[in-house]
Amino acid sequence: MSINEISANKSFSGWHKQFTHTSSALNCEMRFAVYLPPQMEQGKKVPVLYWLSGLTCTDENFMQKAGAHRMAAELGMMIVAPDTSPRGDDVADDEGYDLGKGAGFYVNATQEPWAKHYQMYDYITHELPQIIEGNFSVTEQKAIAGHSMGGHGALMIALRNPQMFVSASAFSPIVNPMNCPWGEKAFTAYLGDDKEVWKEYDTCYLMENYLMEQTDQKIPMLVSQGEADQFLAEQLKPEALQAVASKKSYPLILEYHQGYDHSYYFIASFIEQHLKFHAEHLV
Numbered sequence: 001m002s003i004n005e006i007s008a009n010k011s012f013s014g015w016h017k018q019f020t021h022t023s024s025a026l027n028c029e030m031r032f033a034v035y036l037p038p039q040m041e042q043g044k045k046v047p048v049l050y051w052l053s054g055l056t057c058t059d060e061n062f063m064q065k066a067g068a069h070r071m072a073a074e075l076g077m078m079i080v081a082p083d084t085s086p087r088g089d090d091v092a093d094d095e096g097y098d099l100g101k102g103a104g105f106y107v108n109a110t111q112e113p114w115a116k117h118y119q120m121y122d123y124i125t126h127e128l129p130q131i132i133e134g135n136f137s138v139t140e141q142k143a144i145a146g147h148s149m150g151g152h153g154a155l156m157i158a159l160r161n162p163q164m165f166v167s168a169s170a171f172s173p174i175v176n177p178m179n180c181p182w183g184e185k186a187f188t189a190y191l192g193d194d195k196e197v198w199k200e201y202d203t204c205y206l207m208e209n210y211l212m213e214q215t216d217q218k219i220p221m222l223v224s225q226g227e228a229d230q231f232l233a234e235q236l237k238p239e240a241l242q243a244v245a246s247k248k249s250y251p252l253i254l255e256y257h258q259g260y261d262h263s264y265y266f267i268a269s270f271i272e273q274h275l276k277f278h279a280e281h282l283v
């Protein structure tokens, strides 16, 4: 699995880099970004945090706006930020910002015209980790985090792959995509009308029903939510996740923050807490 380095910027004694590669899962050329902490230059293997971004994002939003490099350098943590959908001229798209390119929702599409390229679940859970582990000096320890649509992706993927990740966190996640306009639109297009199939990708459903009998399957979760978020009531509904977590005794920390909106200003304000949370588990 060859990758091509297309940019490199020194940052907090480590490196921010971007790579392109041919994705067999997505059937197209993709780009991802990494932050390589300075410990890697001294030959040390480091754990990896996968960051999944939200609607309209590429690999660049998090790396440029979250202010995560200083703490990742201090903690000795590699960060991987993939794109949010397949890309390219022959990839299906939609006029809306919430479907198609920039809006892959981290699912494996089964419907046309999406199925040929929109296999983001497989890309994040199989192909990308293989690429990272094949090309960088990393340990097997992995955590996952994300924002909004990417928060849905991070929590959903963690719940379905508890053996793969040691911790999960999210800013302003879409926790119940089966029951909000963003999720209903995307899941109908990518997965079809059968809501039984949607359940495989719904964090609230998964937390209540999936692999929850064994206590060691409950990987710790941190969720941060701004109270002034413009999408809070209609799209995000964190109270639904809190209700399931309480019912299932799931180790969820859900924190509300007065005055913060849905933007990267919120993420930048609390990213240090999230990275330290993951560092506690990435031993």
Ligand SMILES: N[C@@H](CCC(=O)N[C@@H](CSC=O)C(=O)NCC(=O)O)C(=O)O
Binding pocket: 053, 054, 055, 056, 057, 061, 065, 097, 147, 148, 149, 150, 262, 263, 264
């Ligand atoms: N353009 C849309 C809203 C788009 C938006 O807010 N995108 C968020 C993620 S929302 C959920 O996944 C984002 O991260 N944007 C990129 C950024 O750098 O801020 C609208 O106008 O409503």
